[in-house]
Amino acid sequence: MKIAILSRQPSxxxxxxxxxxxxxxxxxxxxxxxxxxxxxxxxxxxKVIYQxxxxxxxxxxxxxxxxxxxxxxxxxxxxxxxMGVFSANESQAISRxxxxxxxxxxxxxxxxxxxxxxxxxxxxxxxxxxxxxGGAPLVIKLLEGTQGIGVVLAETHQAAKSVIEAFRGLDxxxxxxxxxxxxxxxxxxxxxxxxxxxxxxxxxGAPGEFRSNIHRGGSAAKIKLTPEERxxxxxxxxxxxxxxxGVDLLRSNHGPVVMEVNSSPGLEGVEAATEVDVAxxxxxxxxxxxxxxxxxxxxxx
Ligand code: ADP
Numbered sequence: 001m002k003i004a005i006l007s008r009q010p011s012x013x014x015x016x017x018x019x020x021x022x023x024x025x026x027x028x029x030x031x032x033x034x035x036x037x038x039x040x041x042x043x044x045x046x047k048v049i050y051q052x053x054x055x056x057x058x059x060x061x062x063x064x065x066x067x068x069x070x071x072x073x074x075x076x077x078x079x080x081x082x083m084g085v086f087s088a089n090e091s092q093a094i095s096r097x098x099x100x101x102x103x104x105x106x107x108x109x110x111x112x113x114x115x116x117x118x119x120x121x122x123x124x125x126x127x128x129x130x131x132x133x134g135g136a137p138l139v140i141k142l143l144e145g146t147q148g149i150g151v152v153l154a155e156t157h158q159a160a161k162s163v164i165e166a167f168r169g170l171d172x173x174x175x176x177x178x179x180x181x182x183x184x185x186x187x188x189x190x191x192x193x194x195x196x197x198x199x200x201x202x203x204x205g206a207p208g209e210f211r212s213n214i215h216r217g218g219s220a221a222k223i224k225l226t227p228e229e230r231x232x233x234x235x236x237x238x239x240x241x242x243x244x245x246g247v248d249l250l251r252s253n254h255g256p257v258v259m260e261v262n263s264s265p266g267l268e269g270v271e272a273a274t275e276v277d278v279a280x281x282x283x284x285x286x287x288x289x290x291x292x293x294x295x296x297x298x299x300x301x
Pocket of ligand 1: 115139141145147148149151177178179180181183185186187205210211212213248250259260
């Protein structure tokens with residue numbers, strides 16, 4: 001197969017591993033910087049042009065679109081879809097997953113376990129908002145945050161109110177969430193490919209830290225999922241329309257709850273912690289499933 005990895009950084013671990021795994025299996029692998037792609041949108045012969053040449057003959061693409069480049073990146077993915085090229089994740093699904101509120105709303109519609117979550121636009125509604133998630137302690141999250149930055153634990157009603165007021169004063173979009181204390185600073189990353197969880201790891205926050213992000217000093221190790229966790233992860237990925245997904249769960253007293261579904265989950269941490277050849281599993285999946293024009297979304301674009 002001829003496969004394009006849409007990535008801005010050829011030297012990134014995930015990009016390298018996907019390229020390697022593809023080549024090991026005899027595929028032709030190209031890393032393409034999607035921000036350098038340009039397109040012509042025509043009725044008959046839509047094209048993606050890269051370094052002056054039209055990209056042709058691809059069987060599949062693996063999008064690795066950075067969060068800050070979602071708008072242009074998904075337009076490039078969509079152009080490949082218009083051309084009938086199979087994408088490991090479709091443009092629509094990537095866009096959906098990038099909006100945390102939309103993501104939670106879709107999951108709730110499917111009856112998937114979630115931390116009780118609230119959001120509001122006006123700073124006048126703060127008391128009601130805090131009450132709606134069961135009061136303090138609670139977690140406040142910046143919608144645009146990643147790697148745990150902008151995720152704050154407020155222990156008291158007053159602290160929650162001050163933080164929400166501060167964020168709203170900066171015109172930042174936030175959500176507030178029930179604090180899952182019993183998770184004990186641990187979350188679980190389930191790596192979904194197709195209809196299987198192919199690897200799972202737990203991430204434990206540094207002592208005294210409720211956030212388990214590795215970037216915040218957390219550590220990762222392999223973990224065996226319960227059947228309920230496994231099915232929750234699969235249902236969450238499916239609800240989002242993602243074929244390749246990193247589903248983050250917390251173990252709560254009321255079962256597994258989904259925090260986030262990521263459409264470009266990193267490979268480095270999970271391969272190191274679990275020793276699973278995640279890149280190889282993604283390539284295997286493409287080899288089995290990539291057929292032209294096969295899309296899952298009913299409204300494709
Ligand atoms: P980011 O996307 O920036 O990593 P997350 O929403 O994943 O932000 O939160 C970062 C970490 O904080 C999570 O990995 C988890 O360990 C912890 N956390 C997030 N939400 C909650 C919550 N509602 N209850 C308990 N811990 C949480």
